[in-house]
Amino acid sequence: MTAIPSTRFTSITRPIVRSVTPLAEVPAQLGHITTFIIDTVAGIRHVATTYRRQTLLYIHEFAWGRGAVLVGGGTAVVLVILGMAVGASILDLSSGAYPCLSGSD
Template structure:
């Protein structure tokens, strides 16, 4: 029952995109700025940019440490560049960025919409002939997708750079072999697929979190319960869809070639 209701909600939100472009452009632009930068504070009330960069830095360092230590056992330490170009691009960076978005912006969506539902503000919008799903939900989904593209590219760049620097510090040697393997395996197609995965993850997780906030019930406590349910559902959806997209994009042709 809940899954079917959520699917109808998703379809209604997607079909409302033309309405937003015609009637609610100002609200869309306001949300776009708020999602990306917040109120200027990185931790409290901040946007997603700071969180995405910090997680990108952490992910790059972890890949460098674990990848180099494992490959160095086989005498292949410089091949850490392969791990960076494949693991960061295809799997780790899209998941990290989408989860950062869900934790920072998505939870705000649930709390905002849940508070509006409890305070009967959504019912008030309907009485004013303002369509609540286009005005409250679709604007947030569109702003999320637009905002996450440059943020994700920045996060991916930070991940690459951090992995390179940390691997160079650990190895204590020249960075040339690392860059050779990194550029040999990195492809424009993989980066495009990586951006696509992040956009899909953010769209789905934001839809789930808006859904739980939009239909929150039970007073202020119900908003907290909805936020918890939304976060768990978002993580589950992201991990499951990541598996499906990875199988669809790379299961037949992995794109990695070592032979001549």
């Protein structure tokens, strides 16, 4: 079986399409993110009033662990360290150090 070259995009228009396509997806991604944030913020009041005690227990547990601040800290410290590590790895990926992981061919 032989491949037939596409006539939809020529060698002149192909680079333009490749550069414009990711830009066209940005509004859709921003819309999803915005909708998620609005739904989350709108639900805070309902959760805080309906499940007040459980919410406070979870916030306390999340921030301080099982009360052993001196022994091992809480989850907040671990999340800060993990956040810094993930941020550093994202910066490392965006710098082009790992072209096989960047998604571009």
